[in-house]
Amino acid sequence: MADTKKPSTMTTAFGRPIENNQNSVTAGSRGPILMQDYHLIEKMAHFNRERVPERVVHAKGYGGYGTFTVTQDISKLSCASLFSKVGKKTEMFARFSTVGGESGSADTARDPRGFAMKFYTEDGNWDLVGNNTPIFFIRDPLKFSDFIRTQKRDPGTHLKPHWRRWDYWSLSPEALHQVMFLYSDRGTPVSARFMDGFGSHTYSFWNDKGERHWIKFHFKTQQGIKNFSDADAAKMTGDDPDFSTRDVIEAIDKGDFPKWTMFIQVMPEAEADTYKIHPFDLTKVWPHADYPLQEVGVMELNRNVENYFAEVEQASFEPSNMVPGIGFSPDKVLQNRILSYADAHRYRLGGANYHQIPVNQAKAAKNVATYHRDGTMVVDGNGGGAVDYQPNSFGGPVPDPSVTEPPLRISGDAARYEYKCDDEDFYGQPRLFWEKVLDKQGRENLVENIVGSMTNPMMGIADPRPIQERMLKHWYKIHPDFGAAVAKGIGMDTKLAAAE
């Protein structure tokens, strides 16, 4: 907040001092308003344009600044400047979000949580735009908008009947793993402080010898995992729908800085060809027994934003922001996200120059030197009179071959390929989740949460039973106890469902 003791003079946006901000200019005390009251017109016109399109997903969120500190030397794996030595600190910004709700929706929704990070490195910004889940609902981006519709409002009623999601999931068994995660207690974290984060996709590291490894990123909360039960989440939705936002802001204000330890799983490049699990399938985890977690560093959030809209709403996280030493993988969903986010920002943040907004600037980069010019809202001098084409003979910036990524061998016939879809593919890791990840209480809560949602008021559909039956068959295939427990909960004939 500005100093209120000595207020400065209020002005229009263009600096003309304003004499009165309470009474419009009228023709006589009872007369109509005159067009010449430009202060009034400017005020109303700006107000009409205050909202920008909210994020089509992940609209409700909050963010803060922090520091990433390297604790273990991984420079043999990656030549990225942010990992160059133990103790190295990199400024960063993180945003946490729910997915399906609007910008004003409750923090407590059963939903994955976005876990987006922007690291301001010397070689430009590195954005790791992940979730609090190591997996996702789909593994081909062609399905994304269909899937998201099932989490959004019904086009007819503008309501959110749950049968839409169960209809879709029952027809999309690759989603089961993530659905189980979502309906477990981890689907309703108390706040971002109490959840883990994941890069989710397989990424890659490359080093200065030109060697590549496939990498999964994990961020383990140092605050411990804390989740709401379904009932507590429902109560909190009424009492304080912004609870999780407040929790993080207050902790940072108090100096109780939240921290996460960054770990990686590392797979040598060639092993991707032979590993039993498709290494680029976003619906699968890599078992830690095969690829153990290796510590890299600590992320700490230690500064709240000063202005929500300027810094959080205008933040543009995009998987396309990579730095030398870190690379993509052939994961189809990741490949699509390379396009989608920057495209969304060009729409949402008014054109081609959103990289000039302070929170998005490559503020720690040794150098930012492009040949981009013009477009809406240029505020950085637009390159002045410098040469605006390349190659040129006037000393303009030139590419640096030393940052070339090692070549990746890719071959194949262009076609629309399905993933390998045997039964194990859909049910194997969900079964491990049921048997090994959840304890008895966790299994009971999972069943209760699923039952609640599968019997959620079925407005807009004549007969929910075909959807419920189709879904039940999947739960049975994951584990007979699981199927039986849900069947009992939703009051369906156990034998009938099991037999099919």
Ligand code: HDE
């Ligand atoms: Fe996103 N996603 N997503 N997503 N996503 C967006 O970006 C998209 C996916 C994630 O705090 C959008 O600016 C596609 C996986 C986070 O600002 C949009 C696909 C993961 C955030 C978009 C995915 C995520 C977003 C919405 C599949 C976890 C919030 C407007 C092909 C690994 C970032 C916008 C923030 C936001 C597209 C799938 C995480 C539309 C096309 C998988 C954390 O661009």
